[in-house]
Amino acid sequence: MNSKDRNDAILYGRRAFMRDGSLFLLSAGVGLSQGLSSFAEEPKAQLRFGLVTDLHYADKAPGGSRHYRETLAKLEEAALQFAKEKPSHVVELGDFIDAADSVATEKKYLGRVNKDFAELPGKKHYVLGNHCVYTLTKDEFLDGVGQKKSYYSFDDRGFHFVVLDACFRNDGKPYGRKNFQWTDPNIPQEQVEWLQADLKKATGKTIVFVHQRLDVSNHYGVKNAAQIRRVLEQSGKVLAVFQGHSHKNEVKEINGIHYCVHRAMIEGSGKENNGYSIMDLFADGTIRITGFRKQEKYNWS
Numbered sequence: 001m002n003s004k005d006r007n008d009a010i011l012y013g014r015r016a017f018m019r020d021g022s023l024f025l026l027s028a029g030v031g032l033s034q035g036l037s038s039f040a041e042e043p044k045a046q047l048r049f050g051l052v053t054d055l056h057y058a059d060k061a062p063g064g065s066r067h068y069r070e071t072l073a074k075l076e077e078a079a080l081q082f083a084k085e086k087p088s089h090v091v092e093l094g095d096f097i098d099a100a101d102s103v104a105t106e107k108k109y110l111g112r113v114n115k116d117f118a119e120l121p122g123k124k125h126y127v128l129g130n131h132c133v134y135t136l137t138k139d140e141f142l143d144g145v146g147q148k149k150s151y152y153s154f155d156d157r158g159f160h161f162v163v164l165d166a167c168f169r170n171d172g173k174p175y176g177r178k179n180f181q182w183t184d185p186n187i188p189q190e191q192v193e194w195l196q197a198d199l200k201k202a203t204g205k206t207i208v209f210v211h212q213r214l215d216v217s218n219h220y221g222v223k224n225a226a227q228i229r230r231v232l233e234q235s236g237k238v239l240a241v242f243q244g245h246s247h248k249n250e251v252k253e254i255n256g257i258h259y260c261v262h263r264a265m266i267e268g269s270g271k272e273n274n275g276y277s278i279m280d281l282f283a284d285g286t287i288r289i290t291g292f293r294k295q296e297k298y299n300w301s
């Protein structure tokens with residue numbers, strides 16, 4: 001058989017097969033070429049995170065839709081799930097506590113909620129929210145949770161992670177002791193330059209965590225969000241930004257970066273009005289968010 005004959009035989013064979021086997025074979029072929037998920041084991045996540053936000057814990061009566069004391073029970077449910085899922089890191093995206101009458105009482109609220117949060121599996125990360133540093137200063141909050149810096153980065157299994165701090169006034173002064181309006185979050189020039197340098201030397205696909213939003217220009221947005229988005233875009237390394245602050249599920253894609261608002265834990269009474277998630281990161285850059293209760297699920301390839 002010469003090569004032309006062989007090709008004809010293969011072609012004929014395939015056609016004949018399609019005639020007899022009809023579309024079954026075709027669909028099986030498509031399934032195999034598109035991904036092995038239904039034929040082989042699912043690819044394993046490279047790295048797993050637990051995410052929560054806007055816990056607003058305080059030992060005080062509810063205000064509107066915010067049931068401050070219920071946060072502990074909601075966090076307990078998340079803790080049971082995280083114990084099963086075994087994340088390597090857990091990030092709270094800000095507004096960990098809600099206002100108290102005094103600094104001493106506020107420190108008690110922080111100590112109480114962090115007693116439970118600190119026991120979650122994996123390394124814990126605290127993103128500063130406006131409520132974290134309403135009564136307390138940044139140093140008081142950070143001392144209370146045992147974190148050195150309000151903005152920093154870290155690496156794990158080939159990925160890079162950046163925690164940002166937008167709790168600065170327009171004039172560059174850090175939030176603390178009720179010295180700010182919540183509608184005035186900014187990332188000062190010094191932090192922008194740090195971010196630029198950090199992303200430049202980063203070697204892995206990058207995820208950013210920040211409380212106030214980088215994807216909107218309304219009251220919930222960081223005032224210089226457009227400048228920060230440009231820095232993230234220019235690095236060519238950032239896959240997604242996770243935010244809190246708005247208390248509701250929302251996602252946007254801007255110039256190839258996913259901006260996700262995580263659902264608040266505080267909103268509403270009862271265990272169904274909770275929100276927490278597991279984020280799985282895959283070597284190819286796929287991000288899978290498995291949301292629980294009111295938190296949405298996402299899969300970005």
Ligand SMILES: [Zn+2]
Pocket residue numbers: 054056094095129131245246247264
């Ligand atoms: Zn909040």
